[in-house]
Structure formats: structure tokens, C-alpha cells
Amino acid sequence: MSDGTFSAATSPSATEPLALVTMPQRPLGARDVRIKVRAIGVNPVDWKMRSGGPLRFAHRFVGPSGPLVVGVDFAGDVVEAGSAADLKRGTRVVGATNFARKQLGSYATEVVVRDDQCAVLPDAVSYDVAACLPVPGATMLAALGSAGAPPAGSRVLVLGASGGVGLTALQISRALKLTAVGVCSSRNTAVVERFGATAVDYTKGDPLEAARAHGPYDLILHAVGSATYPLDRCRPLLSSRGVVVLVVVRAADVPSFTFSRRVAKVLGKPERTTLEPLVAWAASGALEPIIEARFPLAEAERAHQVSKTGKVVGKLLLVP
């Protein structure tokens, strides 16, 4: 065995279970940094990648060769830096891997990414908190961009308000002085309200009808899917400049976001420019992720089973 990373990886077969494997250490490019991973944020894409779908397809074409190492989000310490990298050994960072740059995923003891995929972590932000931020935060920031950066006072409706994306979106809304309404189930109304949003309980009547009373909305962040909350029921809740931003995209949505200016889709792609404001909000306490559970990396499968229930409140973490 070489001085490799110890990663949770799947075999090329999409249905293979996760397995811990030792892999050879990756060489560093000039702007790359090697990071000892301290915490990993679990996102649904991590298990979705294991069973096919467009991102897995893309990974096969443009990703690194060898087994699929899943995972995107991480926080840790720089242990080695390439000659042109702007991060020094010993720096605490948060970041996200990018398979389009031939990088392996973040379910590992060590990752190699480019310096501009990381932001420096102040001492005030723990590795656990930081690892919750990248994909959910980048997704909300991208959605706000799609909605034309709505000014303070604008109204935001979050469908799927209690999940990793939803709770992050509510807190970013609060930080930007946007007025947020979150659709969630009865058990999660308190957490939605804790972050300054109005909760709409989807178990009590028609949630879109109930949300209408708090609109119209300049952004509807759709983090559940149009099979549950159809787009033709969301669009009438928009203000004259409002946009429905799809976080979950179905094939049936393609005509809507292709032909309508009122519907967009996002892909949360964390990089330093998006990570820095998230870290600043976390340092000030404006972003305060809820961590439902932490699992050892070796129990990534268990974390995926929990995530697949679709019932997670906030985030799940893996710890190498």
C-alpha cells in the first residue's frame, strides 16, 4: 500500500455498494493544494451519482478515470501546496471538489483541488459548520443571481425549507434582508421560524394556496420537484419580475426553463467567490447550519440511507 488516501468509492457499476479503498496519492499541479479532510458535507447528489443520472454520465466522460469517488463538500487543513498556489500549508479551508477538473470526490481522508476552489476559514468557523456550506450555499447564491439579485425587502418562497438547501436559503435570505416563507411539514415549522421565515405547513391544506397569502414572490426556490409542486401552480405566485428557480430538475421541466424567462434551473457550483460570503456569514453567526447527524466516513452508506429518506433536517456530516 502506498501513502494513498482512504476513500469511499464505488466501482464503475452504478449499483455497487460503497467501499473503502486505498488509492495512490495524487500529484499536485502548480495551483493545487492537498488537504487533510476534517469534515465532509453529505448532499443528495452524492448518492444520486451512484445510480446514474446526468451528472454520473458527465463524470464518465469528463471526470477522472478509475473508481467514482463520491462527494463534493469538505473542510480541512492544507498539508501541501503547489508552487503557484495562494494557500499555505497549515491553512484551514472549506472547499468543493470538481470532477470536471479530473478531481476525485470529497469522501476521503485527503483531497487535491485547485486553490480557487477553497476559501480560508477563520478560527470562529468550525470544520463541521464549514462542511455544511458549499453546495447548499452556492445553490442559493446562484438562484439569487438567476432572480436578478433581488433587493432587500423582496419576497422569497422556499419549497423544501427544512432540508440542507432550504435552511441555508432561509438564513441567506435573512442575512440579505429578504422576506422568506418556507414550505415544510408540521414537525419543522419551528426550525423554519427560528431562521426568521414564515412557515407554511404542507400537511395542513394546500401549501401553495397558503403561500399565496404571503406573496407575490420575487424568487421561488424550488428544492422539492415539480411532480410535487407543479410549475403551473407556482408561476401565478410570482411578482412581475419574479422567477421560479428549479433546484431539482425533471425532464418534464425542460420546456419551461428553455422557453420561459420566469423559470430557471441552477447548479450550485462552489468556488472561492461563492464560498467567501458563506464563510463570512458563518463567522458572524448569520449562517448557522443545523447538523442532524455525523457519521464516520466508513459509515457513508448509512448516511446515504438516511439522506435517501428525504426527511433530513439540515445536514448530515461524515468524519474521516
Ligand SMILES: NC(=O)c1ccc[n+]([C@@H]2O[C@H](COP(=O)([O-])OP(=O)(O)OC[C@H]3O[C@@H](n4cnc5c(N)ncnc54)[C@H](OP(=O)(O)O)[C@@H]3O)[C@@H](O)[C@H]2O)c1
Ligand atoms: N441543482 C443543484 O445544484 C442542487 C444543489 C443541492 C441540492 N439539489 C437537489 O435539491 C434537493 C434538495 O436538496 P437538499 O440537500 O435540501 O435535500 P435534503 O436535505 O435531503 O431535503 C430534505 C428535506 O426536504 C423536505 N421535504 C420533503 N418533501 C417535502 C415537501 N413535499 N414539501 C416541503 N418539504 C419537503 C423534508 O422535510 P419534511 O420531512 O418535513 O417533509 C426534509 O427536511 C435534492 O433533490 C438535491 O439533489 C440540487
